[in-house]
Amino acid sequence: MSRLEAYREIAPQGSVEFLLRMAEKVQGKKIIHVNSTKLGGGVAEILRSLVPLLQSVGLDAQWEMITGNEEFFSTTKAFHNALQGQEQKIPPAMLQNYLEVNRENAKHLSLGADFVIIHDPQPAALIESRPPKGKWIWRCHIDVSQPQRKVWDFLRQFVVNYDATIFSLPRFAQRLPIPQFLIYPSIDPLSDKNRDLTPEEQQGILRRLKVSLDKPILLQVSRFDRFKDPLGVIQAYRLVKKHHDLQLVLAGGGATDDPEGEIVLEEVRQAAQDDPDIRVLLLPPDAHLEINALQRAAAIVLQKSLREGFGLTVAEAMWKGKPVIGGFTGGITVQLVYGVTGFTVNSVEGTAFRIHHLLDNPEVMTKMGQDAREFVRRNFLITRHLGDYLALMNYMGR
Amino acid sequence: MTTRRAANPFIFVGCWELREMLGRSARDERQLLEAIEEVPLDSLYYHTHSFLLRHKYIAGPYPNDFATWAAIQVRDRVLGEKLGILSPYDFGNLESMRAEIVTIIADHLSRLQIIPRVIYEEPFHFMQSRIISAPTGLQAHTLPEFREVLGTVDASVIYYHTFEAILRLGKPKGDFALWVEEQLGLPELGEKISKIDPYRISLESIRGRILNLCDQFLGEGGQQK
Numbered sequence: 001m002s003r004l005e006a007y008r009e010i011a012p013q014g015s016v017e018f019l020l021r022m023a024e025k026v027q028g029k030k031i032i033h034v035n036s037t038k039l040g041g042g043v044a045e046i047l048r049s050l051v052p053l054l055q056s057v058g059l060d061a062q063w064e065m066i067t068g069n070e071e072f073f074s075t076t077k078a079f080h081n082a083l084q085g086q087e088q089k090i091p092p093a094m095l096q097n098y099l100e101v102n103r104e105n106a107k108h109l110s111l112g113a114d115f116v117i118i119h120d121p122q123p124a125a126l127i128e129s130r131p132p133k134g135k136w137i138w139r140c141h142i143d144v145s146q147p148q149r150k151v152w153d154f155l156r157q158f159v160v161n162y163d164a165t166i167f168s169l170p171r172f173a174q175r176l177p178i179p180q181f182l183i184y185p186s187i188d189p190l191s192d193k194n195r196d197l198t199p200e201e202q203q204g205i206l207r208r209l210k211v212s213l214d215k216p217i218l219l220q221v222s223r224f225d226r227f228k229d230p231l232g233v234i235q236a237y238r239l240v241k242k243h244h245d246l247q248l249v250l251a252g253g254g255a256t257d258d259p260e261g262e263i264v265l266e267e268v269r270q271a272a273q274d275d276p277d278i279r280v281l282l283l284p285p286d287a288h289l290e291i292n293a294l295q296r297a298a299a300i301v302l303q304k305s306l307r308e309g310f311g312l313t314v315a316e317a318m319w320k321g322k323p324v325i326g327g328f329t330g331g332i333t334v335q336l337v338y339g340v341t342g343f344t345v346n347s348v349e350g351t352a353f354r355i356h357h358l359l360d361n362p363e364v365m366t367k368m369g370q371d372a373r374e375f376v377r378r379n380f381l382i383t384r385h386l387g388d389y390l391a392l393m394n395y396m397g398r
Numbered sequence: 399m400t401t402r403r404a405a406n407p408f409i410f411v412g413c414w415e416l417r418e419m420l421g422r423s424a425r426d427e428r429q430l431l432e433a434i435e436e437v438p439l440d441s442l443y444y445h446t447h448s449f450l451l452r453h454k455y456i457a458g459p460y461p462n463d464f465a466t467w468a469a470i471q472v473r474d475r476v477l478g479e480k481l482g483i484l485s486p487y488d489f490g491n492l493e494s495m496r497a498e499i500v501t502i503i504a505d506h507l508s509r510l511q512i513i514p515r516v517i518y519e520e521p522f523h524f525m526q527s528r529i530i531s532a533p534t535g536l537q538a539h540t541l542p543e544f545r546e547v548l549g550t551v552d553a554s555v556i557y558y559h560t561f562e563a564i565l566r567l568g569k570p571k572g573d574f575a576l577w578v579e580e581q582l583g584l585p586e587l588g589e590k591i592s593k594i595d596p597y598r599i600s601l602e603s604i605r606g607r608i609l610n611l612c613d614q615f616l617g618e619g620g621q622q623k
Contacts, residue, residue, distance in 0.1 A: 014534070014552030018412045021532045167419070170523035175421045182417040182525065333520065338470070346518065378553075391414040391530040 003056035004386075010189050011383040019383065022390040023057035026397060030060040030113040031389075036076070036122035038065055042185060042312065043119050043141055049188040049382045054389065062113075066105040066123045071097050076122045082151035083121065083144045095154060102126050115393055117166075124158045135396045138162045141185070143172040143309065143330070164396065168310050169331055181392060184334070186385035187315050187376070192288035194319055197296060205293035209281060216246045218355065219298035219317075221291055224252045224265040227307040229327065232348045234271050234278065236304070239352035241277070244359050248272075251281040251294055295320045300358055300365070304351055305329055315380040318342065318372035323365045325354045335380065341372040404581035407537040408544055408573075410551055413558040415451050416528040417444070424522040426515035427472065430464070431503045433524055439492045440526040446486050446495065447565065448527045450601055451557045461597050462486075463522075464499065471519040477506050485597050492565060529566075531558060541582055545612040548574075553601040560596045560604060572596075574608060587615050 008016045031054060035043050047063050054061035068076075075094040082088040106129035116136045118124060130136050138159050144152065152174065159165065159176060166181045167173040173180055187194055197205075206213070218237055222228040230250050237248040250268060265282070272278035283290055295301060301317035301324045308330030315335055317324050324342040326332035336342035343354040358365045378384065420441060424430040434442070445463035460466040460482040469478025480502050489495040507513065534551055538544035548555075559573035569576055571592040579588030590611050596604050 012552065014412075014550055014555070018414075018532065018534055018552045018554065021412070021534055022414060022530065025532065170419050170423070170525065171520065173419055173421065180419040180421060182419055328518070387414050388416065391416040391528070394530045394532075395416050395528050 003052050004383075006190060007381075007383050010377070011381060012378050015383060015387070019387055019390065020057060022387065022394060023059065026114075026390065026393045027058045028060060029115065029393060029397065030062070031115040031117065031393065032062045032064055032111060032113040033117045033119065034064045034066060034109070034111075034123045034126065035119035036066050036068070036073075038063075042310075045188075045191075046185060046382070046385065047119075049191065050385060050389070053382065053386045057386070057390070059393075060113075064109050064111075066102070066109070066126070068101040068105075068122075069097070072101040073122075079121045079151055079155065080142065082148035083142060083155070085146045085148065088148060088151065090151060099125055099128075103129065114397065118162075121155055124155060127158050127161045130161075135163045136161075137164045137166060137392070137396070139166040139183075140172070141168060141309075143169075144174055145172055147174075164392075166392075169334065183385070183388045183392075184331070184380060185310050185312055186380050186382045187312055187319060188382045189319060193292050194316055195292070197289070197292060201289070202293045202296055205290055206297055209290060209294070211249060211279060211281075211294065211297065212247075213297060215277065216244070216299035216359065217294075217297055218246055218248045218300050218302060219251065219294055220249075220302040220304065221251045221294065221313050221317075222303065222305070224250075224261050224268060226260070226264055227305055228252075229304045229306050230264065230268045231271055232306075232351070233302055233304050234268070235348045236302075236351035236355060237278070239349070240355045240359070243356065246299070246359070247277040247279065249279045249281065249294060249298070251283055251291065253283060253285055253287075291316070292320075295322065298322055300325060300355060302351065302355075303327065303332060304345070305332065308332055311335070312380070314342070315376050318369075319376045319380075321369035321373045323358050323368040324372065325351055325358075335375075337375065340368070341375045342368060402541070402582050402584075403539045404577070406581055407539045408577045408581070410534045410536040410538075410547060410555050411531050411558050412534050412552050412554040413451075413529050413531040413562065414554060415448050416530060418526050418528055420524040420526060422524045424524075426513045427468065427474065427477065427503060427507060428513045430467070430522055431500060431507065433522075434464070434496065434499055434503070437524050438526060439496070440528075441524050442492050442496050442499075443565065444525045444527040446484075447561050448529070448557075450561065450596070451554060467520075467522045468514075471516050471522070472514045473519075474514040477503065477514070480506060485595065486565070487595055487597055490570075529558075529562060531562070541578070541584070541587075541612060541616065544578075545609060545616070548605065548612075549609055553605065556601045556605050564596075584615070587611060 033047055037044055051061050051063045075098045078088040078090050102125035106126050112131050113134050116134055117139050119139045120141055164179040166183045220233050272280055295317045301322045303314050303326040305327040310331030314324050314326050314332055326336050326344055328344040328346050336344050345351045422433055424433050449463055465478045465481035468474045486495055536547050538547050563569040563573040575588040575592035579585050591608055594607050
């Protein structure tokens, strides 16, 4: 059985059949994805699911990874921050090292293919070594709408030599003289983070985390980062707590390499310490089943971000049939159709108001959760992502 | 009557929308107006039609992106309502629809002292559709076969044979009604299918209504009055 077959009962009706038909037009074509890590991060998570699916529909799909020295990754980390608007100083020697590492990788990687998809800035300069045949596409996962100008100018000289770019949201993009496509990221409904759990599995995980189900759970899963506004979440919870007996779970990844993250975590712990109904859970990066169990146990899921990338934790919760209240920012706004698949809010008070509204109207919660799940089924599952790539190859390969 | 076999089967074709960004946006209603006057027709198509392809399950609060943006992002519900009532069904082509949209917005702005704009919310980002079509490999020769297959196909099939057929392929009745009329010789059923206004409901609702019409017809013994 092909890997895609496993999605037949999950994906929208008839869509697996249609994906197979679209794939017929690009049978045997070679597609190479290139990024800089196979472990950790949203890009690797998506490619881990997407590449085997591309293979399962008859494409020669490969996933290559560039390697580099410490200086290279310091440079690309600085790129990452500068492209998202933070002031960074990148001396010419570091830029030179970036180019040399890309050239060195180009010598070792086999980049001859019908389609080469280069993910993010790290391998962007590989375009200098493109072979004469094949379409090259730069897939940018980050928001480059307000970059530090010098860094963008440096990167732009490579980007304009691609045949096309892909961004996750229109507002993340820059003006470029090449076609720019919009492809949303996606979640894999069969991964540990999203697959169905048996009641025993779920109970076992919650027991280990010491989370009880005796009161409705408000949940936010996110790094302890000011942009995720965990303190705002606690304030909203307190406004609701006067009228509803509920508990708040703030679950997030480690903050060991982020000094500010540690400060935020400490502030959150301080704010929560006098309330036994607030649980702060510091989870390791591979706690996929734990996040899955918490999302399934929650009554309402929050993603009260002040600034966000795409925010796929929203789609994860929606897929589990949960009503989500999210900050009006980034990709949250395209996932939450206001009042239908969730609520977007702009303040602590707005968050509290919508929590009240949902708890007071359980039928709204049920309906919103159902609509949210269907919305994700059609828009944010890996099968839709596969379709977008097949459509792109059909279009670019004409 | 129900077993009438068409000489030419109905070939079910699906489609996938690849979304291309034009790199142009509007932060106020004047900029929206100017851009609508200038963008390619494929962009107008994207914002007034393929909206449904993106919301196969849920019909949005307004039936096109311009109305939704005015009402929700700019918080100008008056313009949202004026654009929301617009039915692309009433226009023979996209160029005449563009003229009507421009007239509506220009008329609205002429009555205002201040141009409404987004403050905290999202600018309008102009996009265009690249529709990739592919046969599903499914076909029907009779009405019961047609009904059965239509009930199972991907929702993009409904989109392709309704919206793409009407506006891009120049078949005002849509493919379903045309085939039922011409190949099955059932003009009354074809007429009923062609009267479904697809712009006000979701693709799943269109599917449901066509299936109901087929069921009614088959339940009545498949007799053409």
